[in-house]
Amino acid sequence: MTELPKKEQLYELIRANPFISQQDLATQLGLSRSAVANYIATLVRERRILGRAYVLPDQRPVLCIGASNLDRKLRSIRKLALGTSNPATQDESFGGVARNIAENLARLGAPVALITAVGNDASGRALLAHAEDAGIDTRGALRLDGVSSGTYTAVLDQDGEMVVALADMALNDSLSPAFLATRQQQRASAALVVADLNLPLDSIAALLADTARDGLALVLVAVSEPKMARLPENLSGLRLLILNEGELATRVGRALDGDAAIGAACLELQRQGVQDLIVTRGACGVMYTSPGGVMRLDAPAVNVVDVTGAGDAFAAAVCWSLHSGETDLGLACRRGLQLSAMTIECEQTVCPALEPGHFDATPLDTVLD
Incomplete structure (x- = not known):
């Protein structure tokens, strides 16, 4: 040869x-x-590379680290009956918490990069190609031979509400501290690092230590109650933790039966080192920490088509605000609720109507009031 x-x-x-x-x-x-x-x-x-991994100071990206996978949604045509066959429709798209956040950010016009793990198979190549077409820098991705790319299968009822989901995410354990160390230059050049809890516990701890050392802002996004075990006990150096009510209850080890209990749990986690928290509560809106205490925002009324991806859209809007220099977490949450509502009202996991300048062109009060 x-x-x-x-x-x-x-x-x-x-x-x-x-x-x-x-x-x-x-x-x-x-x-x-x-x-x-x-x-x-x-x-x-020749435009075959963009200066390798070097990034100009005014183009520092949001770096998303975590899961990419194929999303399969099965939606029941009629009321679900357990223990038997149900007629349903099926849809397949690209998903994964970190990947979804990255695509939302790219559609909003933010520079964004993605560190993820995929199989060196047709699905993995399609995942990365789709991300690159959306404007996401995937050069830091880990491509694994001999394994299948991750999958997430959600079963929705006839109203579009999720009944159960099954996730095959084991390959994300390959995003180890040793692998992340090989991407240190890329991480250090980011303006904001966003990671999901599909990463191993040791990797989350390493990100916390590195971002604290390098003076970077780190946002962690929870993915499920079982994976709250991947959140380290010491949260020092964490700029923001985004999680839902059930995940917060899992972290503190007790049921949370109202706003006061949620507020107390948020303060408990702040004592563990995290600067701010946002607790998403579905149709009940969100609660978030602020200098004046734990605040609450109601969610807008929506016509539910498909809830898949709504939480990731919320997180992306918050991260977009932080990347833009916004210091008002309440405004970031209002943007998150707006983008989450748009996602719920469309069939896609990432709303195709998003485009740069969206938050300038769409006043929040037209959606939330």
Whole structure:
């Protein structure tokens, strides 16, 4: 087989590890540093790479770390009957908490990158291709041979409410502290890091330590009550935790029977180190911490079509606000409720009507009041 030209060999090395140094490229290819720099400049001019992993200060992205998977939704045509066959319709799309947040952010016009794990299979390639088409930088993704990409299967009732969901997310355990260390340069160049709790406990702890050390803001998004076990006991360095009422109850180990109990639980987690919390409560709205105490916002009335992705849309709007320099968490939550409502009222996991300038073009009071 004819050996590839040096420029193509270099390109393949960068594809395999977008954060490889010029010195390592020179050593592996037997070239001088100046020759490597010339090849990289040529690839940039050809638009085959965008300056490798380096990001200009005014283009620092939101970096999303966590799950990408295929979403399968089965919706019952009539009232569900357990223990027997139910006629249903099926839809398949791309999902995963971190991936959904990243796509919402990209559609809103934010620079965004995604570190995730996929199988080196047709589904994994399709997931990454779709993300790249949406404007998401996926060069930091982990591609695994011999495993299937993750899947999430939701069963919805005839009103679009989720009855049960089954998730095959084991490959996310490959997003280990050792792997995340290979993406240190990308993480350090981010303006905001957003991670979901599909990551292993040790990886979440490593992100907390690294973001505190590097002075970065970290947002953690819960994904389910069982995976609250992946949240470290010490939350020092955490800018924001987004979770629902059941996940908060799991964390504090007791039932939460009203606003006062939720507020007390939020204060308990703040004593564990997190700066702020947002507790989503479905149709009851959200509660969030503020300098004046724990505040509450009601959710707008919506025509439910499909609730899948609503929580991820909420988190994306909050993160968009933080990335934009917004310090009012109440305004961020109002934007989150607006985007969540839009997502609930469409069939897609990520609302296709989103576009840059959305929050400037759509006043909040037209949706929430």
